[in-house]
Amino acid sequence: MNLADYDVLSFDCYGTLIDWETGMLAVLCAWAGESGLDVADEALLRAYGDHEAQVEADTPDALYSAVLAEAFRRTGDQLGAPVSEQWAQRLGDSVPDWPAFDDSPEALASLARDYKLIIASNVHREGFAGSNKRLGVSFDRIITAEDVGAYKPAPNHFEALFEAVRELGVPRERLLHVAQSLFHDHVPAKRHGLSSVWINRRSSRPGWGATPEPAGEYSYGLEFPDLISFAEVARAAKS
CATH class of the missing domain: 3.40.50.1000 (HAD superfamily/HAD-like)
Structure with a gap:
């Protein structure tokens, strides 16, 4: 080439x-700590990633802030630690901070x-x-x-x-x-x-x-x- x-x-x-991974982990790790989850950074990213792609496919017209929030909720469900609306909103609003x-x-x-x-x-x-x-x-x-x-x-x-x-x-x-x-x-x-x-x-x-x-x-x-x-x-x- x-x-x-x-x-x-x-x-x-x-x-x-x-x-984006460092940006997301700033929220995901804080949530995991508060939730008492002992999950490594890479495992958190891996759990989250597939959910984001699926939410994007499921709701193509949704704003990315809403995609982040819903993918976070699904990640919490997978890991057995429900994500509150405050945490979901925190990740959804975090893009400018990355x-x-x-x-x-x-x-x-x-x-x-x-x-x-x-x-x-x-x-x-x-x-x-x-x-x-x-x-x-x-x-x-x-x-x-x-x-x-x-x-x-x-x-x-x-x-x-x-x-x-x-x-x-x-x-x-x-x-x-x-x-x-x-x-x-x-x-x-x-x-x-x-x-x-x-x-x-x-x-x-x-x-x-x-x-x-x-x-x-x-x-x-x-x-x-x-x-x-x-x-x-x-x-x-x-x-």
């Missing part, structure tokens, strides 16, 4: 640019010199507005689940993404998708014939964390352990 062949980069946000990965602002600023940047994320507009303050870059387009009425891996984001690229006057083949989640992003990217790069943020940890195991065929052109490594290669390709 030659990164000079692309002019637009589309990004997943949570897990790729924003450290930290950016340390390298995200610098990497995005570098990439913005050579590429148009688009967000294609499973989030609501208000939640992403809070996260965008941590990223420090102006995106050329922002596509949220609230905008398209569905959650990845459903096709809605990708259909909206191709339309956005058309509006920007860039050929579809010069779009590259950059994401961490194989389940949410690389499986549907392959299905849509979209080139992609894997930012493998969990490369030093086993398992899938809060992201379900991929449920279909996927592929990616390049793999990087972080965003700054990708940005350095992309910058060199455009030089």
Whole structure:
């Protein structure tokens, strides 16, 4: 893959640019401690992840804040510790508090010199507005689940993404998708014939964390352990 062949980069946000697992664990661990549960961080993420994906499939029109709250309730039921409405709301409202990965602002600023940047994320507009303050870059387009009425891996984001690229006057083949989640992003990217790069943020940890195991065929052109490594290669390709 030659990164000079692309002019637009589309990004997943949570897990790729924003450290959603650290953000969620701040709430999940506090709840588990109050509930008397002795559950390791990875086990909490694993229990939560499948519920979030199922809630997104069950209620594609729900705001992401409501998805978080319902997935938390289902996680509590699974673990035998009911989640109060206060705790559910706390997780639902927590998106703006989730930290950016340390390298995200610098990497995005570098990439913005050579590429148009688009967000294609499973989030609501208000939640992403809070996260965008941590990223420090102006995106050329922002596509949220609230905008398209569905959650990845459903096709809605990708259909909206191709339309956005058309509006920007860039050929579809010069779009590259950059994401961490194989389940949410690389499986549907392959299905849509979209080139992609894997930012493998969990490369030093086993398992899938809060992201379900991929449920279909996927592929990616390049793999990087972080965003700054990708940005350095992309910058060199455009030089």
